[in-house]
Amino acid sequence: MPTYPVDLSVHPDVTSFFDPDTNTISHVAVDPSTRACAVYDSVLDIDYAAGRLSHAHADTLIAFIREQRLTLEWLIETHVHADHLSAAPYIQETLGGKIGIGAKIVEVQETFGKVFNEGTAFQRDGSQFDRLFEDGDTYTVGSMTGFAMHTPGHTPACMTHVLGDAAFVGDTLFMPDGGTARADFPGGDAGELYDSIQKVLALPEKMRLFMCHDYGPNGRDIRWETTVAEEKARNIHVGSEAQGRDKAGFVKLRTERDRTLSMPRLIIPSIQVNMRGGHMPTGEDGRPVLKVPINTL
Numbered sequence: 530m531p532t533y534p535v536d537l538s539v540h541p542d543v544t545s546f547f548d549p550d551t552n553t554i555s556h557v558a559v560d561p562s563t564r565a566c567a568v569y570d571s572v573l574d575i576d577y578a579a580g581r582l583s584h585a586h587a588d589t590l591i592a593f594i595r596e597q598r599l600t601l602e603w604l605i606e607t608h609v610h611a612d613h614l615s616a617a618p619y620i621q622e623t624l625g626g627k628i629g630i631g632a633k634i635v636e637v638q639e640t641f642g643k644v645f646n647e648g649t650a651f652q653r654d655g656s657q658f659d660r661l662f663e664d665g666d667t668y669t670v671g672s673m674t675g676f677a678m679h680t681p682g683h684t685p686a687c688m689t690h691v692l693g694d695a696a697f698v699g700d701t702l703f704m705p706d707g708g709t710a711r712a713d714f715p716g717g718d719a720g721e722l723y724d725s726i727q728k729v730l731a732l733p734e735k736m737r738l739f740m741c742h743d744y745g746p747n748g749r750d751i752r753w754e755t756t757v758a759e760e761k762a763r764n765i766h767v768g769s770e771a772q773g774r775d776k777a778g779f780v781k782l783r784t785e786r787d788r789t790l791s792m793p794r795l796i797i798p799s800i801q802v803n804m805r806g807g808h809m810p811t812g813e814d815g816r817p818v819l820k821v822p823i824n825t826l
Protein backbone atom coordinates (compact mmCIF):
# COMPACT_ATOMS: atom_id res chain seq x y z
CA MET A 530 0.00 0.00 0.00
CA PRO A 531 1.49 3.41 -0.92
CA THR A 532 1.97 6.19 1.60
CA TYR A 533 -0.78 8.65 0.84
CA PRO A 534 0.13 12.37 0.86
CA VAL A 535 -2.56 13.54 3.32
CA ASP A 536 -2.51 17.32 3.88
CA LEU A 537 -5.23 18.68 6.17
CA SER A 538 -3.95 22.26 5.76
CA VAL A 539 -5.61 22.41 2.33
CA HIS A 540 -9.35 23.29 2.43
CA PRO A 541 -11.22 23.04 -0.86
CA ASP A 542 -14.65 24.70 -0.97
CA VAL A 543 -17.13 21.95 -1.77
CA THR A 544 -20.56 22.65 -3.26
CA SER A 545 -22.82 19.65 -3.75
CA PHE A 546 -25.77 19.01 -6.04
CA PHE A 547 -28.38 16.37 -5.20
CA ASP A 548 -30.15 14.50 -8.00
CA PRO A 549 -33.54 13.37 -6.62
CA ASP A 550 -34.21 10.92 -9.48
CA THR A 551 -31.21 8.72 -8.62
CA ASN A 552 -30.32 9.92 -5.09
CA THR A 553 -26.85 10.81 -6.39
CA ILE A 554 -24.79 13.72 -5.11
CA SER A 555 -22.35 15.46 -7.48
CA HIS A 556 -19.63 17.55 -5.85
CA VAL A 557 -17.70 20.55 -7.16
CA ALA A 558 -14.44 21.04 -5.24
CA VAL A 559 -12.86 24.46 -5.67
CA ASP A 560 -9.36 25.70 -4.94
CA PRO A 561 -10.11 29.09 -3.28
CA SER A 562 -6.77 30.58 -4.31
CA THR A 563 -6.83 29.81 -8.07
CA ARG A 564 -10.59 29.19 -8.72
CA ALA A 565 -9.70 25.87 -10.34
CA CYS A 566 -12.19 23.09 -9.69
CA ALA A 567 -12.92 19.39 -10.05
CA VAL A 568 -16.31 17.72 -10.46
CA TYR A 569 -16.80 14.36 -8.76
CA ASP A 570 -19.56 12.10 -10.15
CA SER A 571 -21.82 14.09 -12.45
CA VAL A 572 -25.27 12.89 -13.54
CA LEU A 573 -26.92 12.71 -16.97
CA ASP A 574 -30.72 12.57 -16.82
CA ILE A 575 -32.47 9.70 -18.56
CA ASP A 576 -36.11 8.84 -19.04
CA TYR A 577 -35.40 5.14 -19.50
CA ALA A 578 -38.93 4.17 -20.50
CA ALA A 579 -38.77 6.65 -23.38
CA GLY A 580 -35.06 6.22 -24.12
CA ARG A 581 -34.66 9.99 -23.81
CA LEU A 582 -31.66 11.87 -22.43
CA SER A 583 -31.67 15.36 -20.96
CA HIS A 584 -29.22 17.60 -19.15
CA ALA A 585 -30.95 19.54 -16.38
CA HIS A 586 -28.64 18.27 -13.61
CA ALA A 587 -25.46 18.74 -15.65
CA ASP A 588 -26.62 22.19 -16.79
CA THR A 589 -27.00 23.21 -13.14
CA LEU A 590 -23.36 22.24 -12.53
CA ILE A 591 -22.24 24.07 -15.67
CA ALA A 592 -24.16 27.21 -14.66
CA PHE A 593 -22.58 27.11 -11.20
CA ILE A 594 -19.07 26.76 -12.62
CA ARG A 595 -19.67 29.66 -15.02
CA GLU A 596 -21.28 31.94 -12.45
CA GLN A 597 -18.42 31.35 -10.03
CA ARG A 598 -15.90 31.92 -12.85
CA LEU A 599 -14.19 28.61 -12.15
CA THR A 600 -11.81 26.71 -14.39
CA LEU A 601 -12.82 23.07 -14.65
CA GLU A 602 -9.72 20.89 -14.58
CA TRP A 603 -11.11 17.44 -13.76
CA LEU A 604 -14.26 15.37 -14.18
CA ILE A 605 -13.69 12.42 -11.91
CA GLU A 606 -15.72 9.25 -11.64
CA THR A 607 -15.24 7.47 -8.32
CA HIS A 608 -16.35 4.28 -10.12
CA VAL A 609 -18.53 2.87 -12.90
CA HIS A 610 -21.93 3.70 -11.45
CA ALA A 611 -24.80 1.27 -11.82
CA ASP A 612 -27.60 3.62 -10.85
CA HIS A 613 -27.07 6.76 -12.93
CA LEU A 614 -25.41 7.83 -16.16
CA SER A 615 -22.33 10.06 -16.11
CA ALA A 616 -22.56 13.49 -17.72
CA ALA A 617 -18.77 13.86 -17.84
CA PRO A 618 -18.45 14.02 -21.67
CA TYR A 619 -21.34 16.52 -21.92
CA ILE A 620 -19.74 18.80 -19.32
CA GLN A 621 -16.28 18.33 -20.86
CA GLU A 622 -17.59 19.44 -24.26
CA THR A 623 -18.85 22.65 -22.71
CA LEU A 624 -16.18 23.49 -20.13
CA GLY A 625 -13.14 21.32 -20.86
CA GLY A 626 -11.32 19.33 -18.17
CA LYS A 627 -10.00 15.78 -18.15
CA ILE A 628 -12.09 12.69 -17.34
CA GLY A 629 -10.48 10.28 -14.87
CA ILE A 630 -11.37 6.93 -13.28
CA GLY A 631 -9.58 4.09 -11.47
CA ALA A 632 -7.18 2.01 -13.59
CA LYS A 633 -9.08 -1.18 -12.75
CA ILE A 634 -11.80 0.06 -15.12
CA VAL A 635 -10.24 -2.44 -17.53
CA GLU A 636 -11.55 -5.28 -15.30
CA VAL A 637 -15.01 -3.73 -15.26
CA GLN A 638 -14.90 -3.37 -19.06
CA GLU A 639 -13.83 -7.01 -19.40
CA THR A 640 -16.65 -8.25 -17.14
CA PHE A 641 -19.42 -6.15 -18.61
CA GLY A 642 -18.08 -6.42 -22.16
CA LYS A 643 -19.12 -10.08 -21.81
CA VAL A 644 -22.44 -9.31 -20.07
CA PHE A 645 -23.45 -6.96 -22.90
CA ASN A 646 -21.94 -9.17 -25.61
CA GLU A 647 -19.87 -6.27 -26.91
CA GLY A 648 -17.94 -6.69 -30.13
CA THR A 649 -14.31 -5.82 -30.80
CA ALA A 650 -15.20 -2.16 -31.38
CA PHE A 651 -15.59 -1.82 -27.60
CA GLN A 652 -12.08 -1.17 -26.29
CA ARG A 653 -11.38 -2.80 -22.93
CA ASP A 654 -8.24 -0.76 -22.21
CA GLY A 655 -9.71 2.31 -20.49
CA SER A 656 -8.88 4.44 -23.54
CA GLN A 657 -12.28 6.17 -23.32
CA PHE A 658 -10.92 8.10 -20.32
CA ASP A 659 -8.23 10.81 -20.23
CA ARG A 660 -6.57 9.49 -17.09
CA LEU A 661 -6.53 6.13 -15.31
CA PHE A 662 -5.60 6.46 -11.65
CA GLU A 663 -3.50 3.83 -9.91
CA ASP A 664 -3.55 3.51 -6.12
CA GLY A 665 -1.71 6.53 -4.65
CA ASP A 666 -1.56 8.54 -7.89
CA THR A 667 -1.64 12.31 -7.39
CA TYR A 668 -3.12 15.09 -9.52
CA THR A 669 -3.55 18.82 -9.11
CA VAL A 670 -6.61 21.05 -8.94
CA GLY A 671 -5.15 24.56 -9.15
CA SER A 672 -2.64 24.77 -6.32
CA MET A 673 -4.10 21.77 -4.46
CA THR A 674 -2.77 18.24 -4.78
CA GLY A 675 -5.27 15.42 -4.68
CA PHE A 676 -4.68 11.69 -4.62
CA ALA A 677 -6.59 8.55 -5.48
CA MET A 678 -6.89 5.71 -2.99
CA HIS A 679 -7.98 2.33 -4.37
CA THR A 680 -11.04 1.23 -2.39
CA PRO A 681 -12.49 -1.81 -4.20
CA GLY A 682 -15.37 -3.99 -2.99
CA HIS A 683 -18.48 -2.26 -4.31
CA THR A 684 -16.74 -2.55 -7.71
CA PRO A 685 -13.13 -3.51 -8.55
CA ALA A 686 -12.28 -0.01 -9.85
CA CYS A 687 -13.66 2.09 -6.95
CA MET A 688 -11.44 4.95 -5.85
CA THR A 689 -11.72 7.33 -2.93
CA HIS A 690 -10.39 10.74 -4.00
CA VAL A 691 -8.77 12.88 -1.32
CA LEU A 692 -8.24 16.60 -1.85
CA GLY A 693 -6.78 18.33 1.22
CA ASP A 694 -9.23 17.79 4.09
CA ALA A 695 -12.01 16.50 1.83
CA ALA A 696 -12.47 12.90 0.68
CA PHE A 697 -14.94 11.81 -1.99
CA VAL A 698 -15.69 8.24 -1.06
CA GLY A 699 -17.96 7.19 -3.93
CA ASP A 700 -19.98 4.16 -2.79
CA THR A 701 -17.40 2.87 -0.31
CA LEU A 702 -19.42 4.32 2.56
CA PHE A 703 -22.85 5.85 3.06
CA MET A 704 -23.75 8.27 5.85
CA PRO A 705 -23.35 6.60 9.28
CA ASP A 706 -27.10 5.77 9.48
CA GLY A 707 -27.08 4.46 5.87
CA GLY A 708 -24.22 2.01 6.36
CA THR A 709 -22.51 0.85 3.18
CA ALA A 710 -23.21 0.16 -0.50
CA ARG A 711 -23.88 -3.31 -1.88
CA ALA A 712 -21.00 -5.56 -2.89
CA ASP A 713 -22.84 -8.10 -5.06
CA PHE A 714 -22.43 -6.67 -8.56
CA PRO A 715 -20.17 -8.75 -10.85
CA GLY A 716 -16.62 -8.08 -9.57
CA GLY A 717 -17.85 -6.85 -6.16
CA ASP A 718 -16.59 -8.39 -2.90
CA ALA A 719 -17.83 -7.74 0.64
CA GLY A 720 -14.48 -8.67 2.23
CA GLU A 721 -12.64 -6.26 -0.06
CA LEU A 722 -15.21 -3.60 0.77
CA TYR A 723 -14.51 -4.08 4.48
CA ASP A 724 -10.75 -3.66 3.92
CA SER A 725 -11.36 -0.56 1.79
CA ILE A 726 -13.56 0.97 4.48
CA GLN A 727 -10.74 0.44 6.99
CA LYS A 728 -8.45 2.41 4.63
CA VAL A 729 -10.92 5.30 4.59
CA LEU A 730 -11.35 5.15 8.37
CA ALA A 731 -7.54 5.27 8.76
CA LEU A 732 -7.59 8.81 7.33
CA PRO A 733 -7.42 11.61 9.95
CA GLU A 734 -10.55 11.82 12.12
CA LYS A 735 -11.26 15.40 11.04
CA MET A 736 -11.26 14.49 7.34
CA ARG A 737 -14.54 15.61 5.72
CA LEU A 738 -16.19 12.73 3.86
CA PHE A 739 -18.52 13.39 0.93
CA MET A 740 -20.97 10.66 -0.10
CA CYS A 741 -22.06 9.83 -3.65
CA HIS A 742 -25.51 8.66 -2.51
CA ASP A 743 -27.99 9.21 0.26
CA TYR A 744 -31.48 7.79 0.64
CA GLY A 745 -32.58 9.64 3.78
CA PRO A 746 -33.05 6.57 5.98
CA ASN A 747 -35.88 6.66 8.54
CA GLY A 748 -37.35 9.75 6.93
CA ARG A 749 -34.50 12.13 7.71
CA ASP A 750 -33.51 14.89 5.27
CA ILE A 751 -30.95 14.06 2.58
CA ARG A 752 -27.36 14.55 3.80
CA TRP A 753 -24.00 13.84 2.19
CA GLU A 754 -21.25 15.17 4.42
CA THR A 755 -19.76 13.55 7.51
CA THR A 756 -16.30 12.92 8.98
CA VAL A 757 -14.05 9.95 9.60
CA ALA A 758 -14.69 10.37 13.34
CA GLU A 759 -18.48 10.19 12.84
CA GLU A 760 -18.27 7.11 10.63
CA LYS A 761 -15.99 5.36 13.11
CA ALA A 762 -18.35 6.13 15.94
CA ARG A 763 -21.69 5.41 14.32
CA ASN A 764 -21.70 3.57 10.98
CA ILE A 765 -24.49 1.02 11.30
CA HIS A 766 -22.80 -1.61 9.11
CA VAL A 767 -19.15 -1.20 9.99
CA GLY A 768 -19.92 -0.86 13.67
CA SER A 769 -17.95 0.98 16.29
CA GLU A 770 -15.13 -0.70 18.17
CA ALA A 771 -17.52 -0.94 21.10
CA GLN A 772 -20.03 -2.90 19.01
CA GLY A 773 -17.19 -5.02 17.67
CA ARG A 774 -18.27 -5.99 14.16
CA ASP A 775 -15.21 -7.67 12.64
CA LYS A 776 -14.58 -8.52 9.01
CA ALA A 777 -16.44 -11.83 9.14
CA GLY A 778 -19.41 -10.13 10.82
CA PHE A 779 -19.44 -7.40 8.22
CA VAL A 780 -19.23 -9.84 5.30
CA LYS A 781 -22.14 -11.85 6.75
CA LEU A 782 -24.30 -8.76 7.22
CA ARG A 783 -23.43 -7.32 3.80
CA THR A 784 -23.96 -10.62 1.97
CA GLU A 785 -27.29 -11.35 3.64
CA ARG A 786 -28.51 -7.83 2.94
CA ASP A 787 -27.38 -7.95 -0.71
CA ARG A 788 -29.47 -11.09 -1.26
CA THR A 789 -32.59 -9.03 -0.51
CA LEU A 790 -31.83 -6.22 -2.99
CA SER A 791 -33.18 -6.04 -6.51
CA MET A 792 -31.09 -4.64 -9.38
CA PRO A 793 -30.93 -0.83 -9.56
CA ARG A 794 -33.56 0.62 -11.91
CA LEU A 795 -30.96 2.11 -14.26
CA ILE A 796 -28.20 -0.54 -14.10
CA ILE A 797 -28.61 -1.60 -17.76
CA PRO A 798 -28.23 1.85 -19.35
CA SER A 799 -25.81 3.09 -16.66
CA ILE A 800 -23.15 0.43 -17.09
CA GLN A 801 -23.24 0.45 -20.89
CA VAL A 802 -22.68 4.20 -20.90
CA ASN A 803 -20.38 4.60 -17.90
CA MET A 804 -17.95 1.84 -18.91
CA ARG A 805 -17.46 3.92 -22.09
CA GLY A 806 -16.51 7.03 -20.14
CA GLY A 807 -20.06 8.36 -20.37
CA HIS A 808 -20.40 7.89 -24.13
CA MET A 809 -23.43 6.19 -25.66
CA PRO A 810 -22.94 2.90 -27.47
CA THR A 811 -23.97 3.04 -31.10
CA GLY A 812 -25.64 0.56 -33.43
CA GLU A 813 -24.46 -0.51 -36.86
CA ASP A 814 -25.81 2.67 -38.41
CA GLY A 815 -23.91 4.83 -35.90
CA ARG A 816 -26.99 5.95 -33.96
CA PRO A 817 -27.01 5.69 -30.14
CA VAL A 818 -28.72 2.53 -28.94
CA LEU A 819 -28.72 0.45 -25.74
CA LYS A 820 -28.99 -3.32 -25.28
CA VAL A 821 -30.89 -5.37 -22.69
CA PRO A 822 -29.14 -8.68 -21.98
CA ILE A 823 -31.70 -11.33 -21.04
CA ASN A 824 -31.31 -13.51 -17.92
CA THR A 825 -27.70 -12.44 -17.51
CA LEU A 826 -27.48 -9.91 -14.67
Ligand SMILES: [Fe+2]
Nearest residue numbers: 609610611700
Ligand atom coordinates in the same frame (compact mmCIF):
# COMPACT_ATOMS: atom_id res chain seq x y z
FE1 LIG B 1 -22.13 2.72 -7.24
